Amino acid sequence: MSSEPLAPNTGPARKRRAGVSRSDKIGAVFVLPGQLLMTFIVLFPAIVAIYIGFTEWTPINGTTFWSAYKNWHWFSGYTEAFTSREFWDATWRTVLITVVCTVAEGILGFALAMLLVKDFKGRGLVMVYFLLPMMVVPAVSGFIFQMLFQVDGPINGLLSFIVPGDVKLQWLSDPSLAIWGVMIADIWQWTPLMFLIFLSGLVALPEDQMNAARILGAGFFPQFTRLIIPMMRPILLIAVIIRAMEVFKLFDPVYVMTQGGPGTATQNLSIYFYRLTNVSGRWGYACAVALLVLIALSIVAKQAIKPIERAQNESMEELMAAGADEAPAERIEDAIDAEARA
Amino acid sequence: MKTALRAGAIAIYGAVFGFPLYWVITMAFKPKVEENPPGITVWYPHAPTLKNFKDVLGISDPGASIFAQQDFSALTPLKNSFLAAGGGTLLALVVGVFAAYGIARFRAGGSQLPFQILQLRMFPPAAVVIPLYFMFVYLHLWNTLEGLIIIYGAVTFPFVVWLMRSFFQDVPREISEAAIVDGCTQWGAFFKAVLPMVKGGLAATALFVFILNWSDYLIVLVMTQDKWTTAPLFLSTMSGGAGGQEYAHQAALAVLLILPPAILGLSIQKYLVRGLTFGAIKR
Numbered sequence: 101m102s103s104e105p106l107a108p109n110t111g112p113a114r115k116r117r118a119g120v121s122r123s124d125k126i127g128a129v130f131v132l133p134g135q136l137l138m139t140f141i142v143l144f145p146a147i148v149a150i151y152i153g154f155t156e157w158t159p160i161n162g163t164t165f166w167s168a169y170k171n172w173h174w175f176s177g178y179t180e181a182f183t184s185r186e187f188w189d190a191t192w193r194t195v196l197i198t199v200v201c202t203v204a205e206g207i208l209g210f211a212l213a214m215l216l217v218k219d220f221k222g223r224g225l226v227m228v229y230f231l232l233p234m235m236v237v238p239a240v241s242g243f244i245f246q247m248l249f250q251v252d253g254p255i256n257g258l259l260s261f262i263v264p265g266d267v268k269l270q271w272l273s274d275p276s277l278a279i280w281g282v283m284i285a286d287i288w289q290w291t292p293l294m295f296l297i298f299l300s301g302l303v304a305l306p307e308d309q310m311n312a313a314r315i316l317g318a319g320f321f322p323q324f325t326r327l328i329i330p331m332m333r334p335i336l337l338i339a340v341i342i343r344a345m346e347v348f349k350l351f352d353p354v355y356v357m358t359q360g361g362p363g364t365a366t367q368n369l370s371i372y373f374y375r376l377t378n379v380s381g382r383w384g385y386a387c388a389v390a391l392l393v394l395i396a397l398s399i400v401a402k403q404a405i406k407p408i409e410r411a412q413n414e415s416m417e418e419l420m421a422a423g424a425d426e427a428p429a430e431r432i433e434d435a436i437d438a439e440a441r442a
Numbered sequence: 443m444k445t446a447l448r449a450g451a452i453a454i455y456g457a458v459f460g461f462p463l464y465w466v467i468t469m470a471f472k473p474k475v476e477e478n479p480p481g482i483t484v485w486y487p488h489a490p491t492l493k494n495f496k497d498v499l500g501i502s503d504p505g506a507s508i509f510a511q512q513d514f515s516a517l518t519p520l521k522n523s524f525l526a527a528g529g530g531t532l533l534a535l536v537v538g539v540f541a542a543y544g545i546a547r548f549r550a551g552g553s554q555l556p557f558q559i560l561q562l563r564m565f566p567p568a569a570v571v572i573p574l575y576f577m578f579v580y581l582h583l584w585n586t587l588e589g590l591i592i593i594y595g596a597v598t599f600p601f602v603v604w605l606m607r608s609f610f611q612d613v614p615r616e617i618s619e620a621a622i623v624d625g626c627t628q629w630g631a632f633f634k635a636v637l638p639m640v641k642g643g644l645a646a647t648a649l650f651v652f653i654l655n656w657s658d659y660l661i662v663l664v665m666t667q668d669k670w671t672t673a674p675l676f677l678s679t680m681s682g683g684a685g686g687q688e689y690a691h692q693a694a695l696a697v698l699l700i701l702p703p704a705i706l707g708l709s710i711q712k713y714l715v716r717g718l719t720f721g722a723i724k725r
Contacts, residue, residue: 133536
């Protein structure tokens with residue numbers, strides 16, 4: 101469009117003109133199988149879910165799903181969801197589990213990463229040891245904690261050594277304890293993930309800056325708050341997003357340990373969906389609720405993916421430089437000032 | 443002093459995080475009487491035995507079903523796990539690697555496509571399987587191996603796209619351009635020049651996806667019944683005669699289930715961070 105001379109590589113304008121339609125076509129061929137698979141697995145189910153969501157359909161009385169229109173009730177499922185105590189309880193429980201687990205895993209993982217950042221003999225082996233919980237099939241970790249949390253089980257046994265008397269906590273059958281049991285299992289399994297991500301960030305911290313701060317007299321705490329945390333910020337953010345996203349979907353270990361019980365004490369959204377269909381047989385209502393949650397999530401997801409996408413195009417060093425908004429020299433000065441004030 | 447403190451802290455961490463694994467591994471070797479005696483905690487197997495493994499794999503008595511409500515030993519579900527996870531991985535790779543290259547190299551589908559793809563991974567599978575269930579019953583894919591493979595492939599496909607895209611982005615454009623100048627077609631350039639450069643990443647992605655599929659519980663819970671049960675589901679439904687506990691047998695199967703991902707996971711340690719962050723953190 102412009103009258104600029106056709107110098108090589110003058111940005112997007114040139115690319116758009118030169119043979120782009122052809123490379124567009126090739127690109128389209130490459131992504132076609134993926135798009136077909138996505139359509140198959142998303143489009144059809146989405147249409148069915150919208151349709152069934154307007155009905156009170158259940159397979160229990162033998163009607164096929166295409167005759168669900170016989171039980172048509174428009175938005176009743178949606179209005180029921182908004183006023184359903186059980187749905188909101190499940191939602192807030194999911195949020196609670198997500199926040200507690202993500203924060204606990206983040207803190208524990210960061211502390212462990214700080215402990216292991218300095219090299220020592222056998223560090224590689226110690227690292228492998230700490231990564232193991234992450235490799236356990238989640239349903240199996242549910243089974244492991246089901247064993248551990250028995251009334252006569254080893255966790256009460258260990259507590260009996262520490263606390264006077266015979267500890268007989270009903271970990272999984274006491275409604276107020278069960279949710280903690282479920283969260284402990286998740287924290288055990290996924291702290292290693294946080295640890296691994298943070299460690300990869302900590303070892304990549306620019307050594308010259310850390311050394312400079314130390315030599316110029318900044319103690320551990322100012323170094324930590326003024327240097328390490330700002331530079332680690334983008335990495336912290338990505339780790340938290342990824343972990344929160346997974347905890348939100350949590351199902352397997354919870355289902356194995358408590359099936360959402362006792363009562364509804366550990367019923368998060370995933371368990372709620374499962375129980376609606378496979379226990380209560382309320383497929384129509386389940387579709388309506390699922391759609392509501394998916395719509396809400398897709399708004400959140402859009403924001404959550406951005407930092408991940410941005411990071412994909414950057415190296416670790418760029419990531420860290422972007423996290424701290426000051427120049428390295430200012431940061432070091434800051435750390436020293438903070439030390440002097442303390 | 444400082445070193446001792448650090449070592450002490452690491453040891454405490456290690457003891458706490460190691461204990462659940464210690465318990466399941468030792469449980470797998472405990473004879474029936476030490477499994478869960480009321481009122482006592484058996485801290486280590488006093489008379490270790492391999493019987494649990496033999497029972498679970500049907501070695502002691504191939505014909506018999508030792509678990510209530512099960513017609514077979516854990517061998518069938520283990521085989522199912524391998525077939526379904528392997529098939530799903532293959533499907534996700536074939537479809538995902540092409541898509542990743544299309545997106546990384548040609549920006550195919552526009553800037554929104556990668557978002558849409560990753561969004562799929564953010565949805566709780568418990569919600570997504572509800573309508574999928576109808577569809578699969580309707581298409582006669584419910585409780586079939588093909589059905590499982592298709593879902594596993596579709597569920598892990600976004601993961602392949604994002605991870606492989608990050609690997610393709612590391613390959614300079616000039617590589618494929620040079621191959622085309624040398625007379626390759628776009629396909630030839632992809633297979634002969636680009637793909638060999640991401641071999642390591644491709645292998646890591648494959649193992650990652652296999653572990654993800656191997657770990658599934660929810661999908662198989664909704665989408666199958668006895669015949670195509672996979673090992674994690676089988677484990678959670680194992681129970682003795684009159685609803686008695688089968689901890690030792692379950693633990694033996696649990697150990698068998700942990701082994702493949704542990705070995706595969708540690709063999710791709712180099713790519714672990716990258717894989718777990720969808721390619722966001724490259725290390």
